[in-house]
Every structure is written in C-alpha cells, then in structure tokens.
Amino acid sequence: MSVLLLSRGLYDELRAHGEETYPHECCGALLGTPGSGGWHVTKVVRAGNTRTDSAHNRYSISPLELVRIERDARQHGLEIAGFYHSHPDHPAQWSKTDFEEAHWLGCVYVITTVAKGKADVTNCFLLSGASEEEKQFQNISIEVRD
Template structure:
C-alpha cells in the first residue's frame, strides 16, 4: 500500500498537467514499514529526456543523488517515483518496467488526457533482483485534509 496526503497526491497530478504534453517526473520521500510506503514529501525532478519527452522520462543521476541526500538529512528514504502518461493510460509500459530498478519502491503513474489529470495508479516493484523483479498493483490511500488539524 502507498499512503500519502491529499496535498501530495494533488501536487503530483498538477505537475503532470503543468508539463503536458511532456511527461513529468519526481521522487517520493518517506518511510517504508509493514509493507507500506508512507510518503512525506514529493519532490519534482527535471525530465532530462530530449528525444522523447512526450512518452519517456529520465531523472539525471546527479539530481537523484541530491534528492536522496535531502531526504536522508530529514530522516527520509526514497520510497517511490512518479511520472505522467500524456494521452495514455495510467498503466506501466515495458519501458517503465525496464527502467525501474528500485526494489520495494512505489511507481506512481497519472494519465493526463488533453492536459487534465485523470486516473492515478501505483505499482510496487517487487522481487529480489533484476532477474525476478515484477510490478504489482498497489492500493493508494489518500489521507484527506481535515480543517483545523496541523
């Protein structure tokens, strides 16, 4: 299960709308326990793909290292990644699978149709190595914002 706040969920979806017709991408920071990835922050990343930004994304290694360091300074780990699929379903592609390497992490995909965020799905990368990795559908639990709560 992937657990995150309504504001983080909405921010990921808005990011996809803002970058349309290109894919957006970002990193989810939080904690993983009891089979659940709990997201405490979503950091936007630059899509460095210049050849196919409309249907591919890439986060530069330097940016990923910087984000990972920021998380560690706050006591958080990388628990997932997100990206958008412009005018395409919120389902992982063979390219998404081939480029997914962070076992145990959640991979969130939002379908953005004609500039508007639609379906958002999450897939957990399971397995013990590249040889037996697989994506499993993952439930997204969005915590609603409650007025008056800090």
Template structure:
C-alpha cells in the same frame, strides 16, 4: 499500500498537467514500514529526455543524489517515484518495467488526457533481482485530514459570512 496526503497527491497530478504534453517525473521521500510506503515529501524533478519527452522520462542521477541527501537529513528515504503518461493509460509500459530497478519502491503513474489529470495508479516493484522483478498493483491511501479541516474551516467561514451578510 502507498500512503500520501491529498496535497501531495494533488501536487504530483498537477505536475503532469503543467508539463503536458510532455511527461513529468519526480521523487517520493518517506518511510517504509510493515503497512507499506508512506510519502512525506514530493520532489519535482526535471525530465532529461528532451529528445522524446512526450513518451519518455529520465531523472538525472544528480537529482536523485540530492534528494537522497535531503531525505537523510530529515530521516527519510527514497520510497518511490512518479511520472505522467500524456494521452496514455495510467498503466506501466514495457519501457517502465525494463527501466525499473528500485525494488520495494512505488512507481506512481498519472494519465493526463488533453492536459487534464485523470487516473493515478501506483505499482510496487517486487522482487530482489532483475530476473525476478515484477510490478504489482498497489493501493493508494490518500490522507484527507487536512482537506476536511480546510473544508470545515471554509464552511465555518462561509457560515459566518452569511450571518454577517444577514446583519446588513
């Protein structure tokens, strides 16, 4: 299972909308425990595949190293990556599979249709070697705690505003 906050979920989906019709990509920092990977920070990365950015992505190793250093300072590891599929399903492609080398990491893919984020899926890279690696569908658990508070706060404010309006 991959756990992340609603804000992070929205952030990586928004990234795909912003870069449409090109693929976006980024790095997920967090922790791994018996329940799976937990995202604590989403880092946007540049797509170096300017020759074919509509259907390819590549993150510069320098960006990965920076993210790894940043994570280490905060007690976090690289636990996954995300990218978008412009006008293409949110399923891993043969290219995604061949280029996947981070065993135990989550690969999140968002389908962007005509500039709008649609389905977001996650796939866990299982195995310990190139010969036996496999992508496995991975459930997404989105923490909406903050969202509920914001909605409640917004609703309370609206209620106050309505009451204030009643006075006038």
C-alpha cells in the same frame, strides 16, 4: 507492502505536475518512511525530465539530481520511497519501457494519466522481487488522507 499512503495535498501535487508539463511527461521522487502496511510518503520532490529529445513519451531523471534528492531525504530522516511520472493521453499502466528501466526494488512507481491536459487516473505499482532478474510490478492501492 500493499498500500501507498499520502496526504491529499501531496497527491494533488504530483498530479498537478503532470498537468503543468503536458504534453510532456513529468517526473519526480517520493520521499517517506516504510511501515508495516506500505510506504508513507511525506514529501514529493519534482525533478527535471532529461529526455528533452522525446519528452512526450519518455522520462529520465539525472543521476546527479537523484544523488542530491537522496542526500536531502537522508538529512530529513526520510528514504526514497519511489518515483512518479505521467503518461500524456495514455493509460496509467506501466509500459514495457517502464518495466525495463525500473531498478528500485521495493519502491513504488506512481503513474498518472493526463488526458488532454487534465490529470485523470493515478495508479501505483510496487516493484517487487529479490533481484533484477525476478522483478515484477505489483498493482497496489493508494490511500489518500484528507
């Protein structure tokens, strides 16, 4: 898997979410289907950031909300392809915290820099590896289709 494929509308939607929650981090799930070249995302689901104690530099999605997102995905014939979140006024690169807290092997983690309230760079990282002990983030390209 080397590409994340999604429509312009969905791409804009996840970036706009980060602008709306600025200076706090936004977060959400990406639903789609796996293909030979990578994940094809067909739905973006916003989630609440439960880290209200430190929302400017941390995010977390409630497990129960995840259960419901996963249930909804299944009912629509989709899978959780990955997640997205924003880095307010910080580079769109995974952090030590992002890596330590990443457990969805084979899924993508999309990070958008929101600089002074405007969405800037968006990057995508695939969490590859066969186990928690072997996991690594791999930078993959995002293909936006108009």
